[in-house]
Amino acid sequence: DAKTTQPPSMDCAEGRAANLPCNHSTISGNEYVYWYRQIHSQGPQYIIHGLKNNETNEMASLIITEDRKSSTLILPHATLRDTAVYYCIVTLGGNAGNMLTFGGGTRLMVKP
Amino acid sequence: EPEVTQTPSHQVTQMGQEVILRCVPISNHLYFYWYRQILGQKVEFLVSFYNNEISEKSEIFDDQFSVERPDGSNFTLKIRSTKLEDSAMYFCASSEEGGISNQPQHFGDGTRLSIL
DSSP: OSSBBSEEEEEEEETEEEEEEEEEHHHHHTTTEEEEETTSSSSEEEEEEEEOOEOOOOOOEEEEETHHHHHHEEETOGGGGHHHHEEEEEEEOOSSOOOOOOOOOOEEEEEE | OOOEEOSSSSSEEEETTEEEEEEETTTTTOOOEEEEEEEOOOOOEEEEEEOOOOOOOEEEOOTEEEEEOSSOOOOEEEEOOOGGGGGGGEEEEOOOOOSSSOOOEEOOEEEEEEOO
């Protein structure tokens, strides 16, 4: 079973920041936090991942709390094309080809 | 940007027939995966593959399923005798060698398998 808890749905106004929360209170020290999204029925799209530190890339920012029990994905200026299901996943790091366990995710609706 | 490509985009097959789903992973990637998503349900892990052998598999991946890397570029999923409940989107993914940091899996856009 998924080790994360996310709200089932959220709305965001176009142009505003979308802040998607995720709880992972049982995360272990060597587990990473990954975020993916799935637009309609397309394949899951990698967004960002982190271990302890906050991370930023061209798509989003990831804020991980100091105790690592929760995180927030931030889309700084949401567009209509960001409407998707967003998945927060914790998984082991290292060389192993670790499986991803998808939960129900958060359905983000970006509205004009 | 390099991407994972899957063919065909839609496969329709009679129950009991064999089907092969094909994937071309990103060229420098060494880990390969198959996932499936039944309509309206979660994405489920099937199998991971590294160094020409299965690394991990789920309970779904029973004897009806097999994977192969027949040449240097393709990665295939074979379902030997399809059942109605095999109808789903099948996603292939690949990732680089992890090194000291974890590497993300990159997914293709899937093959929709419809069993009649």
